Amino acid sequence: MRLTHLDATGAATMVDVGEKSETARSARAEALVVMQAKTLDLIRDGNLKKGDVLAVARVAGIMAAKRTSDLIPLCHPLMLEKVAVDFEFEPALPGIRIHSEVRLSGKTGVEMEALTAAIIAALTIYDMAKAVDRTMTVTAVRVVEKSGGRSGDWTV
Known part of the structure; x- marks a missing residue:
């Protein structure tokens, strides 16, 4: 199996997507x-004394998605x-389930x-409520669906 983020010498490298076609992609x-x-x-x-937790967490999540390549090497x-x-209250846990969705037309996926x-x-909610x-x-951080690209569609 060939690892895509290593070159022939074993050095880390960003995958060359120059020859890929642009397709609608989502995750x-x-x-x-x-x-x-x-x-x-x-x-x-x-x-909570710190304010509207979900509004702040929503903005933090959106901003973070836009900065992923600054945070994850080789992205x-x-x-x-x-x-x-978006957020879903789950009183039976109790807890909050966070749902994110990202879309683009491009040459690489958005998982x-x-x-x-x-x-x-999630970390923003934790930070604002930890007091x-x-x-x-x-917990339970995972991709639940992706579509587009050469590998096609996938759902949990």
Whole structure:
């Protein structure tokens, strides 16, 4: 098996996508922040002293997706056409599930951008709520769907 991020000498290299065709590409990812029920209530009701946790986490996730190539070595800088970050309250856990979606027309996929959006949104929630709940965990970070490119479509 040939590793795509190593050259013939074994040195790290960015994959050459120059010969690839531009296609519509998208990816969706998710992350989960598990917390105490009272913390979930504070976030849902907008009663944390630091402000609107989900609004800040949404912006953080979008900004992070746009900066993925600055954070992950060998990732291509991409002209993203859409980045969305949404939240789902899960009282049974209790916790918040973060959903991210990234799209573009390009020569390389956007899975890393979708993962970056989800995890940075999760870390932002943690940061804003840690003063009231040090037991929170960030977990279940994963790509749940990708489409486009030579490898085609994939869904969990």
